[in-house]
Amino acid sequence: MGSAGPSAGIGCGGILAVMGLILVSPVGKWLIKGIGWVLIVIGVLVVVTGIYQWMKGPRRDGYL
Numbered sequence: 001m002g003s004a005g006p007s008a009g010i011g012c013g014g015i016l017a018v019m020g021l022i023l024v025s026p027v028g029k030w031l032i033k034g035i036g037w038v039l040i041v042i043g044v045l046v047v048v049t050g051i052y053q054w055m056k057g058p059r060r061d062g063y064l
Contacts, residue, residue: 022028
């Protein structure tokens with residue numbers, strides 16, 4: 001663990017254990033679904049923005 005000592009391993013292991021407990025609980029199911037929906041919304045926004053930029057076409061005024 002470098003110069004952090006053995007406490008870094010204990011801390012990281014504890015965090016991983018708590019995250020695992022959260023993910024196997026009903027709260028974890030809700031959390032994963034929420035993250036999934038957020039990623040879907042972000043993906044749709046990126047696609048819509050990309051289509052808009054593609055339809056708008058390149059700028060022709062000499063700047064870009």
